[in-house]
Amino acid sequence: QQPVQSPQAVILREGEDAVINCSSSKALYSVHWYRQKHGEAPVFLMILLKGGEQKGHDKISASFNEKKQQSSLYLTASQLSYSGTYFCGTGRGGSNYKLTFGKGTLLTVNP
Amino acid sequence: EPEVTQTPSHQVTQMGQEVILRCVPISNHLYFYWYRQILGQKVEFLVSFYNNEISEKSEIFDDQFSVERPDGSNFTLKIRSTKLEDSAMYFCASQTNLGPEKLFFGSGTQLSVL
Numbered sequence: 677q678q679p680v681q682s683p684q685a686v687i688l689r690e691g692e693d694a695v696i697n698c699s700s701s702k703a704l705y706s707v708h709w710y711r712q713k714h715g716e717a718p719v720f721l722m723i724l725l726k727g728g729e730q731k732g733h734d735k736i737s738a739s740f741n742e743k744k745q746q747s748s749l750y751l752t753a754s755q756l757s758y759s760g761t762y763f764c765g766t767g768r769g770g771s772n773y774k775l776t777f778g779k780g781t782l783l784t785v786n787p
Numbered sequence: 788e789p790e791v792t793q794t795p796s797h798q799v800t801q802m803g804q805e806v807i808l809r810c811v812p813i814s815n816h817l818y819f820y821w822y823r824q825i826l827g828q829k830v831e832f833l834v835s836f837y838n839n840e841i842s843e844k845s846e847i848f849d850d851q852f853s854v855e856r857p858d859g860s861n862f863t864l865k866i867r868s869t870k871l872e873d874s875a876m877y878f879c880a881s882q883t884n885l886g887p888e889k890l891f892f893g894s895g896t897q898l899s900v901l
Contacts, residue, residue: 717894774843
């Protein structure tokens with residue numbers, strides 16, 4: 677079951693904040709966040725495990741609400757380099773660890 | 788940081804032809820994956836591979852697809868008889884351990900089937 681991301685797209689001015697949400701109808705074991713720039717491979721941002729943790733580095737952070745089966749990615753004081761498509765990937769553990777990715781959120785940061 | 792390497796970066800082929808996409812995962816990684824991304828769409832899981840065998844595959848990964856690790860370093864994806872709808876960016880990924888760990892993605896092979 678593919679996670680649902682919202683919004684589909686967001687346009688910011690440099691310095692503004694954004695929140696990207698990822699929700700699943702199934703119980704989650706973990707949530708991965710990746711950023712992909714046009715024509716490039718997805719680049720890992722962070723993993724959150726069940727337990728309601730919150731992580732962050734620099735001005736990008738994320739939370740994982742296991743009960744609500746959702747995660748949110750927070751980008752504060754956005755920079756031009758934050759532009760790209762953000763994907764959440766959900767994992768359900770088990771003997772294999774494949775990620776199911778959402779459709780992505782296109783973030784555009786303008787000067 | 789160590790990298791996953793994929794070759795070629797672009798591959799153009801005629802419908803019905805066989806293609807082999809190559810990947811060199813990070814040397815101490817044990818779990819290998821192929822994902823694909825049709826232009827403008829999400830990244831989709833194709834197959835996972837561990838201990839020289841497929842551990843899981845998606846419904847996309849039908850009999851036309853196969854994977855192998857012929858020499859302990861390369862990890863290949865073969866499409867026997869390509870179809871137009873196989874046109875996509877194919878990403879190889881690898882992982883140290885099974886579980887909630889970072890996937891290292893290669894830069895991808897853009898496959899165009901004409």
